[in-house]
Amino acid sequence: MTTFVDRVELHVAAGNGGHGCASVHREKFKPLGGPDGGNGGRGGDVILVVDQSVTTLLDYHHSPHRKAGNGAPGAGDNRSGKDGQDLILPVPDGTVVLDKEGNVLADLVGQGTTFIAGQGGRGGLGNAALASARRKAPGFALLGEPGEFRDIVMELKTVADVALVGYPSAGKSSLISVLSAAKPKIADYPFTTLVPNLGVVTAGSTVYTIADVPGLIPGASQGKGLGLEFLRHVERCSVLVHVLDTATLESDRDPVSDLDVIEAELKQYGGLDDRPRIVVLNKIDIPDGQDLADMIRPDLEARGYQVFEVSAVARTGLKELSFALAGIIGAARAAKPKEEATRIVIRPKAVDDAGFTVTLGDDGLYRVRGEKPERWVKQTDFNNDEAVGYLADRLNRLGVEDALLKAGARSGDGVAIGSEENAVVFDWEPSMAAGAEMLGRRGEDHRLDAPRPAAVRRRDRDAERDEADTEFEKFKPF
Ligand SMILES: Nc1nc2c(ncn2[C@@H]2O[C@H](COP(=O)(O)OP(=O)(O)OP(=O)(O)O)[C@@H](O)[C@H]2O)c(=O)[nH]1
Ligand SMILES: [Mg+2]
CATH class of the missing domain: 3.40.50.300 (P-loop containing nucleotide triphosphate hydrolases)
Incomplete structure (x- = not known):
């Protein structure tokens, strides 16, 4: 008798994005010919596809860990890294995909119905792509984004009349x-x-x-x-x-x-x-x-x-x-x-793509949540000051700095970007641009007049801070 398996736990890992490359074009008599670092390739997705010739989840019972291909890193001479290969996993008609808590993520009915179980990370931009009028020769590139890692449960509900x-x-x-x-x-x-x-x-x-x-x-x-x-x-x-x-x-x-x-x-x-x-x-x-x-x-x-x-x-x-x-x-x-009959299931978006939120937690940390800021942090090489400065610019342009000021944060307060388990935490120093807007006339800082949230007052009391002289100098992940 063939074994029939109708419930499995599956651990999927999408491919990591390849890192961008920081490189400078070299030629005889022209040693600094401009940035030419290529972009990293996209990480492969893990995709479930209904295949009516598959009748059980047995394969996944035997090998429950599945990983898609990583994107290749970019290279000099504007060469982009290859995209990672998608991993296609055939599943029986009527497979229900749940998260570990038992919430239904997708109900896969009908030949060819697909579900992206893990999304590949984006490739990092190379320094050629990061060059702009203001930043002519970036000495950094963006890191590839890690691929999504998820534990899912698949349950088979036979499709019979x-x-x-x-x-x-x-x-x-x-x-x-x-x-x-x-x-x-x-x-x-x-x-x-x-x-x-x-x-x-x-x-x-x-x-x-x-x-x-x-x-x-x-x-x-x-x-x-x-x-x-x-x-x-x-x-x-x-x-x-x-x-x-x-x-x-x-x-x-x-x-x-x-x-x-x-x-x-x-x-x-x-x-x-x-x-x-x-x-x-x-x-x-x-x-x-x-x-x-x-x-x-x-x-x-x-x-x-x-x-x-x-x-x-x-x-x-x-x-x-x-x-x-x-x-x-x-x-x-x-x-x-x-x-x-042929229901197409689109993966629900995990985070609100529209923007970000800033909240003050009981731990006195200002927490920034949002698809973009969280992704940008992952793309940042914190050993490279220029890359960190670039992150600060991006966050500022999105309005994160303004939002932090409005929420009551000030110089030296702790800011965490990302979820509780997976955040980058740093001491915040508002950059010039964000500060100037809020400061109003020289010598007046109405941020100081605003009532301070209790959690911050507590922090202020017991924390003696060094003044940071450089913007984001103390920006360090841990
Ligand atoms: N005389 C007679 N025997 C039958 C009939 N239908 C089934 N049987 C017998 O009943 C027994 C059980 O039949 P199955 O079809 O295996 O019964 P089932 O309902 O699938 O049983 P489970 O799988 O154990 O739940 C077998 O020995 C069959 O030959 C029928 O119409 N007449
Ligand atoms: Mg029977």
């Missing part, structure tokens, strides 16, 4: 085997089916899929038998079929109470109440089975169920059943909005 539910040995797998070309394992002991089987049925012009799940028993919701875990595979179905055994040898069972037990377990699982149900009375080839079916049929119909009497072994009643199912599915498909 019809789901067969019932006690073990009711004949669910037998029914699939006679309604479709699928050849699931069939045997007379309970829990023959350990993983869902899927078959394709053609009834007239309607083609639909049918799946069974491992048998349910009383207490499945408390984990008895194989539990309810596999019911997630029926969540997407349009119709539920109760397969009832009319010939069970167990004295305490009969089809009607079996139905009640399974319904109670489905209720425990939840979320399936709106699905239409039909009842199949199986094994009527056995004389007692036929008698029992005749007896209980009115009762079931009185409850509102459409009832079909079949024998999977003698192959009777199958045509009526498969056409009735086709009818229900046809109606369900017609009622569904069209775009549902």
Whole structure:
């Protein structure tokens, strides 16, 4: 039997961007011919793509760490680094992608549906690209941005139109085997089916899929038998079929109470109440089975169920059943909005791209969050003063300095750029440009008149600071 895996944890690492190159063009008689450092290449993405020929998540169970290619660094003579190779991971139709907290990131339904699980880092600009009228020969380049690293969970929810539910040995797998070309394992002991089987049925012009799940028993919701875990595979179905055994040898069972037990377990699982149900009375080839079916049929119909009497072994009643199912599915498909079939999932943006926020934390640090400032910090080579100055310029131009002043920060206060776990922290020295705007007339600094936030007052009290004489001199990551 092939192993079937329907839940895996996957650790994806997108490729790092290549570093930009700082280089100066050299020629005979022209030793300083201008900057010619090329850009680093983009890091590869990790991309999940639905491939209907893939049926299990087994591959990812065996190797849960996946990494895309890194971008190559730029080189002199304006040579750009090569982009890193994307890593394409084929996944089964119906794969649900979740984060570690269980939030759904994407629901991948339909051949070719894609999801970027990890975004490659941008390549760093080389010094040629950083040159401007004001900065003619930059002696630095930008670092490549690290690729995104993410832990995700993938869950398979089989995409089937019809789901067969019932006690073990009711004949669910037998029914699939006679309604479709699928050849699931069939045997007379309970829990023959350990993983869902899927078959394709053609009834007239309607083609639909049918799946069974491992048998349910009383207490499945408390984990008895194989539990309810596999019911997630029926969540997407349009119709539920109760397969009832009319010939069970167990004295305490009969089809009607079996139905009640399974319904109670489905209720425990939840979320399936709106699905239409039909009842199949199986094994009527056995004389007692036929008698029992005749007896209980009115009762079931009185409850509102459409009832079909079949024998999977003698192959009777199958045509009526498969056409009735086709009818229900046809109606369900017609009622569904069209775009549902090939849903394109776009990865939700992690951070607001519009700008940034400045907040004062209890730790007395001013925290700057935003896609751009966080990326710029990652691109900065803090061993290079020019690169640090360039970062300061960029932050200033975005308005980070102004926002810090408005939030009450002043010279020497701690500023953190990035999330709690992953921030660059430095002592802030406002640059001339930002300071001048706020200072107003010479000799007046209305920043001093503004009330100071309590956390900052605390900091001021217990911190004796050296005056920094150079802008960003004390800017140091740790
Ligand atoms: N006489 C008779 N036996 C049947 C019929 N359908 C299934 N069986 C028998 O019932 C037993 C169980 O059948 P399966 O199809 O494996 O039952 P299942 O519901 O898939 O069982 P689990 O996978 O264990 O949940 C097998 O021995 C089948 O041959 C039928 O219509 N008539
Ligand atoms: Mg079975």
